Amino acid sequence: xxxxxxxxxxxxxxxxxxxxxxxxxxxxxxxxxxxxxxxxxxxxxxxxxxxxxxxxxxxxxxxxxxxxxxxxxxxxxxxxxxxxxxxxxxxxxxxxxxxxxxxxxxxxxxxxxxxxxxxxxxxxxxxxxxxxxxxxxxxxxxxxxxxxxxxxxxxxxxxxxxxxxxxxxxxxxxxxxxxxxxxxxxxxxxxxxxxxxxxxxxxxxxxxxxxxxxxxxxxxxxxxxxxxxxxxxxxxxxxxxxxxxxxxxxxxxxxxxxxxxxxxxxxxxxxxxxxxxxxxxxxxxxxxxxxxxxxxxxxxxxxxxxxxxxxxxxxxxxxxxxxxxxxx
Amino acid sequence: xxxxxxxxxxxxxxxxxxxxxxxxxxxxxxxxxxxxxxxxxxxxxxxxxxxxxxxxxxxxxxxxxxxxxxxxxxxxxxxxxxxxxxxxxxxxxxxxxxxxxxxxxxxxxxxxxxxxxxxxxxxxxxxxxxxxxxxxxxxxxxxxxxxxxxxxxxxxxxxxxxxxxxxxxxxxxxxxxxxxxxxxxxxxxxxxxxxxxxxxxxxxxxxxxxxxxxxxxxxxxxxxxxxxxxxxxxxxxxxxxxxxxxxxxxxxxxxxxxxxxxxxxxxxxxxxxxxxxxxxxxxxxxxxxxxxxxxxxxxxxxxxxxxxxxxxxxxxxxxxxxxx
Numbered sequence: 030x031x032x033x034x035x036x037x038x039x040x041x042x043x044x045x046x047x048x049x050x051x052x053x054x055x056x057x058x059x060x061x062x063x064x065x066x067x068x069x070x071x072x073x074x075x076x077x078x079x080x081x082x083x084x085x086x087x088x089x090x091x092x093x094x095x096x097x098x099x100x101x102x103x104x105x106x107x108x109x110x111x112x113x114x115x116x117x118x119x120x121x122x123x124x125x126x127x128x129x130x131x132x133x134x135x136x137x138x139x140x141x142x143x144x145x146x147x148x149x150x151x152x153x154x155x156x157x158x159x160x161x162x163x164x165x166x167x168x169x170x171x172x173x174x175x176x177x178x179x180x181x182x183x184x185x186x187x188x189x190x191x192x193x194x195x196x197x198x199x200x201x202x203x204x205x206x207x208x209x210x211x212x213x214x215x216x217x218x219x220x221x222x223x224x225x226x227x228x229x230x231x232x233x234x235x236x237x238x239x240x241x242x243x244x245x246x247x248x249x250x251x252x253x254x255x256x257x258x259x260x261x262x263x264x265x266x267x268x269x270x271x272x273x274x275x276x277x278x279x280x281x282x283x284x285x286x287x288x289x290x291x292x293x294x295x296x297x298x299x300x301x302x303x304x305x306x307x308x309x310x311x312x313x314x315x316x317x318x319x320x321x322x323x324x325x326x327x328x329x330x331x332x333x334x335x336x337x338x339x340x341x342x343x344x345x346x347x348x349x350x351x352x353x354x355x356x357x
Numbered sequence: 358x359x360x361x362x363x364x365x366x367x368x369x370x371x372x373x374x375x376x377x378x379x380x381x382x383x384x385x386x387x388x389x390x391x392x393x394x395x396x397x398x399x400x401x402x403x404x405x406x407x408x409x410x411x412x413x414x415x416x417x418x419x420x421x422x423x424x425x426x427x428x429x430x431x432x433x434x435x436x437x438x439x440x441x442x443x444x445x446x447x448x449x450x451x452x453x454x455x456x457x458x459x460x461x462x463x464x465x466x467x468x469x470x471x472x473x474x475x476x477x478x479x480x481x482x483x484x485x486x487x488x489x490x491x492x493x494x495x496x497x498x499x500x501x502x503x504x505x506x507x508x509x510x511x512x513x514x515x516x517x518x519x520x521x522x523x524x525x526x527x528x529x530x531x532x533x534x535x536x537x538x539x540x541x542x543x544x545x546x547x548x549x550x551x552x553x554x555x556x557x558x559x560x561x562x563x564x565x566x567x568x569x570x571x572x573x574x575x576x577x578x579x580x581x582x583x584x585x586x587x588x589x590x591x592x593x594x595x596x597x598x599x600x601x602x603x604x605x606x607x608x609x610x611x612x613x614x615x616x617x618x619x620x621x622x623x624x625x626x627x628x629x630x631x632x633x634x635x636x637x638x639x640x641x642x643x644x645x646x647x648x649x650x651x652x653x654x655x656x657x658x659x660x661x662x663x664x665x666x667x668x669x670x671x672x673x674x675x676x677x678x679x680x681x
Contacts, residue, residue: 094429127462137461144428145461149452155418156453159425159433166382166407166431173425186449189418196413349463350497351522353550354597 037245039310045087045244046303046317049079050324052103053300055112058328059102059119059133060279067336068119072133073100077242077274080299081206082107084247085174085267088255092169094142094160096153097176099134100206100273101146104176109141116331122338129341130349144173151177151184154203158190161199172258174202180211182225191232194264202254203229203266206241208273213285229266241269242299245306272297359541364396364533366507370514371397371434373543375404378432381518382408384419385436385472393438394474394533420446420471424453427469432518440473440527441484454523455498470517470524475503476568476618477666478530482657488567488619488650493525494596494628500524500549501595505570507537509593512547520549529568529618552599558588561679562606564629565616566592569667573616576672585680595625600632607633611642612679616672621649646675 056074063072075082082103086095089108097104106112110126118125119133126136137145144160147153157175164171181187182205194201205225209216222228226236235257239250247269254265272294276283283291304317347356361369375381382404383397389411391398401409412419416437423433437443443450454467475488493501502517502524504510510528517524555570556577565573570591577587588606592598607613613633615626626647634645650665 096425125462127460127464130462131460135460137464139428139461139464144425145457145465147453149448152421152448152453155421155449156425156428158418159422159427160429161425162422163426163429163431166426167380167429186417186421189413189415190421192413193415193418193422349459351458351500352520353522354500355497 037248039307039312042245042303042307042310043312043316043320045083045248046300046307047320047324048083048107049244049300049303050321051112051327052079052082052106054324054328055106055115056102058332059116062120062332062336063279068133069121070132070134071278071280072119073278074275075100075103077294077298078206078208078271079103080244080247080303081204081241081269081271082176084244085202085204085251087248088251089142089172089174091141093172093174094144095174095176096144096157096160097146098150098153098178098181099146099148100178101136101176102133105136105138105143105146108143110136110138110143112328113331113334116328116335117338120335120338121340122335123341124338128345130345151181151186153177154181154190155186155193158194158199158201161194161201162197165197165199170259172200172202172255174204176204176206178211179205179207179209179216179220179225182228183211183220188228191229191234191264195232195234198263200258201264202251202258203264205266205268207268207270210273210277212277213281224268226266226268234264234266235262236266236268238268238270241271242297242302244299244303271299274298358538360536361507361539362533363507363510363528363535364394366511366539367396367514367528368398368400369539370511371400372403374515374518375408377543380431381434382410382431383434383436384410384412384423386412386414386438388436392436394530396533416442416445417449420449421453423469424449424457424467427467428457428465433469434518435469435471437471437473439485440475440489441487443471443473450523451496455496458522459498466521467523468521470514470526472526472528474530475527476529476531477655477662480657480659480662483654486655488617490527490595491619491623491625494625498523499596501527502549502593503527503529503567503595504593505529505532505567505591507535508539509547509553511539512545513549513593516546516549519546527567531568547593550594550597550599552602553591553593554588555591556587556589558586558610560586560610561588561612561614561676562603562610563587563589563614563616563672563676564592564603565589566595567618569616569618572667572669573672575669576676579669579673580676583677585676587676598629603629604633604636607637608640611640613641614646614648614672614675614679616648616667618667619649620652621647622652624649643679646679648672648675
């Protein structure tokens with residue numbers, strides 16, 4: 030997609046470029062920290078998918094909200110969650126977004142409208158729909174964007190949630206990030222029919238495919254979708270085709286994928302593409318290099334600080350459970 | 358006080374709380390025509406279809422949407438029709454509603470009530486009769502309530518709606534038509550976690566909840582005729598349960614029977630028995646007794662269904678054995 034066609038000015042695209050680098054640098058730093066033994070559990074990287082997170086969240090207001098899935102670092106950063114607090118969270122440290130009690134798959138920052146990642150595939154869909162339902166009941170003007178993968182479209186909550194969003198005409202942007210794999214199984218092999226967009230249309234929900242590796246295209250499409258949703262159009266689905274350049278988790282080398290497929294995907298790296306678009310708009314290469322280095326420095330610093338930070342007080346294991354009936 | 362049924366008492370509680378707090382709303386199937394048991398009758402006329410919302414038959418999304426709506430500052434009352442159907446929404450209740458506050462480090466609250474009617478009722482067979490309260494007691498983050506009288510159903514439901522954590526609210530289907538005197542006070546709040554002394558006594562403590570409380574009271578009446586004074590405690594809230602009241606009673610009587618409709622194996626009676634044994638073991642005058650259903654699916658045929666019931670006769674037998 031030509032950036033000029035979308036009237037996307039260089040400054041906005043450069044901002045996208047910086048955010049995409051921040052996401053990638055965060056996840057690369059997280060992987061290093063995990064290899065050094067500082068991050069537990071499973072870390073699901075979104076490397077290669079950054080353009081979707083950035084292109085969608087750039088069109089949301091601070092008062093708009095999102096839910097995301099297990100692969101949600103990019104969405105959180107793009108929505109404005111403090112990356113240093115996220116890194117503390119991954120390391121299970123005090124000061125993390127959730128006080129170290131959630132980890133990678135449960136990052137949330139309600140202060141910026143990030144209503145939570147989720148460890149259960151598809152579970153964020155009914156929650157997003159409900160958040161939009163709540164906003165409608167309260168007469169609040171906000172849009173809720175919901176990120177999920179191609180694997181989620183085979184779960185009941187996807188079908189139930191789409192039906193619900195449509196019948197209650199809720200202001201929800203449904204974003205299917207189709208990265209080709211449902212965990213380690215090729216999504217197409219386990220999905221009947223044409224996938225997310227076709228299923229959405231069967232509910233009479235408008236659905237738009239987009240090249241999810243082109244941040245200019247995602248930004249342009251989503252800007253239009255959000256305008257329509259704010260005007261009362263009800264839910265809209267965006268089917269963003271992208272590619273997960275890494276494995277399902279950092280522990281998965283992704284060897285089940287043909288080598289040529291992965292190599293071709295790296296050639297379509299969304300960050301490289303955005304860089305080329307910026308060069309075409311006359312932005313200097315040195316500017317791009319500065320963006321990358323700034324992101325890497327920020328995340329390396331955040332990672333080292335998180336590694337050095339203290340764990341939460343042990344009493345935190347027993348706080349915020351419930352007002353009555355929690356361990357004394 | 359007004360005389361009303363257990364179902365009417367719940368509708369009165371809802372109406373009062375919805376008048377008091379515009380963020381309270383109800384969602385579930387068939388609510389606009391009063392709900393499957395009439396427990397929402399008349400509410401749509403006052404509050405309209407946005408706040409008495411008819412939903413698709415989508416249990417997972419009824420619960421999941423309620424979680425999302427609770428996270429953004431509303432107080433949903435979720436109707437699941439039968440507790441058996443709530444099993445279609447266990448992820449949304451157990452992994453989402455119960456965990457959000459803790460998992461997000463206290464940033465969020467999930468102030469929802471999920472009504473899950475329990476119990477054997479008119480030969481409803483294996484998928485419409487279960488009492489699964491012990492499952493939810495096992496899940497950190499949840500409050501579990503099981504009212505046994507119309508008055509309690511009003512006062513406890515109001516407290517559940519005002520609670521800031523998710524409440525699994527388990528009414529008994531066989532009690533919908535039970536009548537009693539109910540408080541008219543618009544701020545009639547029965548504290549969650551406090552038991553009710555249904556009948557005072559000195560020889561044996563009988564702890565129960567939900568429909569079996571009435572059976573225990575009937576048995577205690579018969580025991581009295583035989584010279585045994587049985588104290589009946591209605592737990593009302595299973596989590597947190599009123600440990601102090603139970604321990605104080607057993608410290609007095611030295612004998613404990615727990616009677617519930619749910620399967621005895623792994624039932625909540627086991628937790629009470631173990632807790633009392635740990636606290637008062639050497640002081641007990643007799644080994645603790647439990648009465649619950651055999652570990653069998655609930656039959657359709659009336660005599661087979663009845664074979665699983667905890668009856669007043671069985672409770673009386675256990676009381677006599679304990680006191681003997």
